[in-house]
Amino acid sequence: LSRNPPVQILSNQCWHEFPLSSVLLQTSYNGVDELVIPSEASTSSILGSTGQADFGPWSYPLVCTGVLQTLGSKLCVYTNASFGDGRGISIFTTPRIAAEFVTLPALQDPTALDGNGINTFSGSWYAEELPGKGVGMLARRNLKPKDRITAYTPALLAHLEDELPTMEREKYFRIAISQLPAATRDSYLQLATVYGKPQIRVQDIVKANTFQLHIGGQNHLAVFPETSRLNHDCSPNAQYYLDPALLTHFVHATRPIAKGEEITISYTSPLELTADRQLHLSQGFHFTCACSRCTSKSTDTTLSEIRDMQNALNDWSSTSKASPKLAEKMLQLYRKEGLEGFLDIPYGFAALAYNAVGDSERATKYAEKAVDAILMKDGPWTPNLRIWNEMLQDPKTHWSYRRRKR
Numbered sequence: 141l142s143r144n145p146p147v148q149i150l151s152n153q154c155w156h157e158f159p160l161s162s163v164l165l166q167t168s169y170n171g172v173d174e175l176v177i178p179s180e181a182s183t184s185s186i187l188g189s190t191g192q193a194d195f196g197p198w199s200y201p202l203v204c205t206g207v208l209q210t211l212g213s214k215l216c217v218y219t220n221a222s223f224g225d226g227r228g229i230s231i232f233t234t235p236r237i238a239a240e241f242v243t244l245p246a247l248q249d250p251t252a253l254d255g256n257g258i259n260t261f262s263g264s265w266y267a268e269e270l271p272g273k274g275v276g277m278l279a280r281r282n283l284k285p286k287d288r289i290t291a292y293t294p295a296l297l298a299h300l301e302d303e304l305p306t307m308e309r310e311k312y313f314r315i316a317i318s319q320l321p322a323a324t325r326d327s328y329l330q331l332a333t334v335y336g337k338p339q340i341r342v343q344d345i346v347k348a349n350t351f352q353l354h355i356g357g358q359n360h361l362a363v364f365p366e367t368s369r370l371n372h373d374c375s376p377n378a379q380y381y382l383d384p385a386l387l388t389h390f391v392h393a394t395r396p397i398a399k400g401e402e403i404t405i406s407y408t409s410p411l412e413l414t415a416d417r418q419l420h421l422s423q424g425f426h427f428t429c430a431c432s433r434c435t436s437k438s439t440d441t442t443l444s445e446i447r448d449m450q451n452a453l454n455d456w457s458s459t460s461k462a463s464p465k466l467a468e469k470m471l472q473l474y475r476k477e478g479l480e481g482f483l484d485i486p487y488g489f490a491a492l493a494y495n496a497v498g499d500s501e502r503a504t505k506y507a508e509k510a511v512d513a514i515l516m517k518d519g520p521w522t523p524n525l526r527i528w529n530e531m532l533q534d535p536k537t538h539w540s541y542r543r544r545k546r
């Protein structure tokens with residue numbers, strides 16, 4: 141190579157940008173009413189003489205906080221009760237971000253959801269009480285890798301601020317939930333809690349069930365009632381991503397799942413050491429994970445082997461120990477750990493390792509697999525896709541081609 145293009149170092153397995161997050165709740169419990177469910181009368185009183193509401197895309201008059209110092213803005217409750225064919229959505233955010241929400245395909249174009257089978261039961265799952273885990277989601281039929289399991293929009297989205305006192309925030313969250321159509325409100329209120337404190341029930345449900353969506357330059361907590369029934373496993377058989385344009389949480393099978401088997405996702409990075417995963421789960425979600433990896437003695441040893449291999453494969457110096465064989469071995473270790481939902485990184489390393497020794501055919505095969513894996517883990521817009529699409533355009537002109545001696 142005459143012009144030495146910069147080597148792209150693959151970062152360590154990057155965990156979801158918007159993980160199922162744990163929310164810090166203060167615990168001051170004073171003077172709060174139970175949920176206020178809007179009555180028929182109060183609902184009809186906000187409708188004009190035509191029976192149509194006068195609040196633009198929103199179904200109720202806005203209820204807002206004062207200006208929050210940290211945001212330089214107020215936060216208001218925006219509910220669209222007819223969103224998603226009557227499923228409804230409540231958003232607690234700033235007026236500027238609410239205006240951005242309105243421009244999203246999810247709110248602009250009803251066919252964007254229907255046309256993609258979003259909020260439609262896939263027939264793949266059912267929910268059932270499981271010993272020691274609360275309710276879980278199980279496979280209704282045999283599932284294949286890449287089968288879509290769920291695709292749902294959230295009932296509640298809330299700006300991730302940390303200025304409102306807990307009880308004050310609870311008040312606005314309750315208004316948001318109260319304004320949802322009854323079926324959505326009920327399925328929200330039946331979800332699991334972490335603290336079991338009725339005074340902060342709506343936030344408690346957020347704490348146990350939230351994912352995060354980045355909209356308008358700001359993270360928002362998002363609760364998806366159906367998807368919330370997915371329990372955690374450190375070698376999950378399903379993977380998820382969030383689509384900010386469709387406001388949708390997608391879940392796909394990452395390996396064959398037998399009818400009746402529990403469907404799981406990972407709430408924490410499965411590449412963290414066991415003690416770190418356990419700490420994250422006990423602090424964030426108040427349970428002790430007893431999955432096969434958490435109880436296995438070999439998991440941490442395998443993780444450090446994976447880390448060493450990844451470092452070697454990222455080494456592009458003349459003394460590098462990287463080889464296609466090493467990349468294949470790393471792939472095997474991921475599979476041994478049940479990390480089929482996280483194969484984008486080992487597939488990517490395999491693509492680079494093969495291309496580096498001039499085997500563009502195998503490089504293409506693995507780059508295609510990396511793309512498939514990224515699509516299930518990060519969604520179609522992720523910048524990481526570009527890396528592999530660039531290689532797929534023409535592996536032989538890619539910076540990695542013949543970069544290492546065979």
Ligand SMILES: C[S@@+](CC[C@H](N)C(=O)[O-])C[C@H]1O[C@@H](n2cnc3c(N)ncnc32)[C@H](O)[C@@H]1O
Binds near residue numbers: 272332333368373
């Ligand atoms: C998002 S919810 C999952 C559904 C929940 N089991 C339910 O009953 O609705 C998260 C809560 O489920 C429980 N959970 C999830 N995974 C678990 C696991 N592997 N072992 C025990 N409890 C688990 C914990 O109580 C956690 O706070």
